[in-house]
Amino acid sequence: MSENIFYKLRDDIENGIVTGEFEPGERLDETQLAMRFGVSRTPIREALMQLSAIGLVEIRPRARRSRRGPGTSARLRNVRGDG
Numbered sequence: 001m002s003e004n005i006f007y008k009l010r011d012d013i014e015n016g017i018v019t020g021e022f023e024p025g026e027r028l029d030e031t032q033l034a035m036r037f038g039v040s041r042t043p044i045r046e047a048l049m050q051l052s053a054i055g056l057v058e059i060r061p062r063a064r065r066s067r068r069g070p071g072t073s074a075r076l077r078n079v080r081g082d083g
Contacts, residue, residue, distance in 0.1 A: 009037055010047040017056050028057060028074040048074045 030041045051057045057074045
């Protein structure tokens with residue numbers, strides 16, 4: 001995946017956060033985002049880590065699920081300051 005596509009993906013998710021497309025506290029599912037943007041989960045995971053670094057999302061470990069084992073889940077932080 002080219003670096004430009006990665007940055008566009010990160011910017012698209014960030015814009016969705018800022019414009020309210022994603023609600024504060026909403027779980028951002030890697031698989032659903034990957035299907036939406038037509039990419040694998042790896043660049044989604046990288047984009048979410050970048051957004052976590054600037055405080056827009058919070059990445060939390062998730063409980064073990066079937067054979068996949070432990071993973072991560074991202075939740076949108078309340079960036080609007082209303083609670």
